[in-house]
Amino acid sequence: MSSTLISANPAYSTQLGAAYVGDALKLLADLPDASVNLVVTSPPFALQRQKEYGNLDQAEYVDWLLEFGRLVYQKLREDGSFVLDLGGAYRKGVPVRSLYQFRVLLRFCDELGFHLAQEFFWHNPSKLPSPIEWVNKRKLRAKDTVNTLCGFLVQNGQRQMFPMS
Secondary structure, three states: OOHHHOOOOOOEEEOOEEEOOOOHHHHHHOOOOOOEEEEEEOOOOOOOOOOOOOOOOHHHHHHHHHHHHHHHHHHEEEEEEEEEEEOOOEOOOOOOEOOHHHHHHHHHHHHHOOEEEEEEEEEOOOOOOOOHHHHHHOOOOOOOOEEEEEEEEOOOOOOOOOOOO
């Protein structure tokens, strides 16, 4: 993809494409509709504590991410794929998991029209023990070392998610 599709200056570019640093909503909005084949992202997770990068709490997160997903869907070609890293989280004050990731999946498929093609599990044993209260202090839960990556397709069909695999 040529860097001329976006009015912003790329942070890095080669003959094969360009990488941009910025607000993904603004950069995606600059692209023509149906012009992207693959989007891979790891957005800020719905964590309990506010981070400097501006994560939202779980109550607001699904709606916020749905806005991003709507724009991604608009920019993907018919044969496009979308891979989303959804980190897990606990509910505030109790040692039980939040269900926000499942709400994201359902709404992406039911409301936006994505098709869930595959889930990938990224094992990351170097993750910090979290949440400290349930893993280290009270030892009620095991250390979470897996992130779920969800692979979506625009069209529901037999196409390969990653033709190069």
